[in-house]
Amino acid sequence: MNLLTAQNLAHTFEYELFKDVDIELNSGESIAIIGMSGSGKSTLLHLLSTLLTPCEGKILLFSEDVSYMSKKRLSSIKRHDLGLIFQSHYLFKGFSAYENLEVSELLSGQKIEDSLLEALHIKEPMHQKVTELSGGQQQRVSIARVLTKKPRIIFADEPTGNLDKKTADEVMNLFFDYCKKNNAGMILVTHDNDLAQKCDKVFHLEDKKLQRIK
Numbered sequence: 752m753n754l755l756t757a758q759n760l761a762h763t764f765e766y767e768l769f770k771d772v773d774i775e776l777n778s779g780e781s782i783a784i785i786g787m788s789g790s791g792k793s794t795l796l797h798l799l800s801t802l803l804t805p806c807e808g809k810i811l812l813f814s815e816d817v818s819y820m821s822k823k824r825l826s827s828i829k830r831h832d833l834g835l836i837f838q839s840h841y842l843f844k845g846f847s848a849y850e851n852l853e854v855s856e857l858l859s860g861q862k863i864e865d866s867l868l869e870a871l872h873i874k875e876p877m878h879q880k881v882t883e884l885s886g887g888q889q890q891r892v893s894i895a896r897v898l899t900k901k902p903r904i905i906f907a908d909e910p911t912g913n914l915d916k917k918t919a920d921e922v923m924n925l926f927f928d929y930c931k932k933n934n935a936g937m938i939l940v941t942h943d944n945d946l947a948q949k950c951d952k953v954f955h956l957e958d959k960k961l962q963r964i965k
């Protein structure tokens with residue numbers, strides 16, 4: 752089943768970042784996007800996850816054109832179906848890690864799973880304030896928060912950037928397992944070529960073009 756299709760996307764800030772970008776994500780599939788710093792990978796992820804409107808082109812989520820969706824429909828999709836893990840964590844700083852997950856539980860109507868906290872090694876610090884956690888722990892809390900809502904598409908921008916190799920591998924395996932088990936899709940931005948190669952498809956953003964290399 753098709754989860755996301757983007758056609759002819761183009762985006763410009765001060766200068767043109769990319770154009771003619773096409774991408775398609777299906778159920779159970781993972782896609783990696785690699786490319787040099789500043790090439791526009793995060794911007795592309797923001798477009799695909801509807802945080803930003805493209806200058807040109809069309810995005811379909813679950814076969815519906817985003818630009819024709821009502822605000823209500825789009826916010827329901829964002830709340831229930833899209834999971835965003837970005838370079839900065841956007842956790843609620845005054846809250847504990849657990850309270851951050853409770854927000855996700857409340858908004859999505861899904862339950863926090865103990866097994867998820869165990870897999871991410873964050874059971875212990877769950878009741879500490881976010882500001883008292885290490886960068887890597889915060890990153891794992893934000894991953895738990897996103898997976899708690901059981902999204903159909905995960906958008907992840909360097910999700911393991913703050914983690915050591917072993918923990919990063921564990922976390923990525925969790926994502927791949929999640930996608931297979933739940934028939935979800937993932938679009939992953941990474942600088943790690945080995946990690947990218949573990950995805951079903953790999954794209955390279957270079958010279959304003961998105962080229963498929965796997």
Ligand SMILES: Nc1ncnc2c1ncn2[C@@H]1O[C@H](COP(=O)(O)OP(=O)(O)OP(=O)(O)O)[C@@H](O)[C@H]1O
Nearest residue numbers: 764765768786787788789790791792793794795838
């Ligand atoms: N909101 C914005 N307003 C203006 N320019 C922006 C904005 N967001 C990004 N840019 C510019 O667009 C370019 C691409 O940024 P982007 O964050 O997409 O790159 P990236 O490929 O994700 O880089 P990195 O690998 O370092 O994360 C940069 O030159 C950046 O300064």
Ligand SMILES: [Mg+2]
Nearest residue numbers: 792793838908
């Ligand atoms: Mg980026």
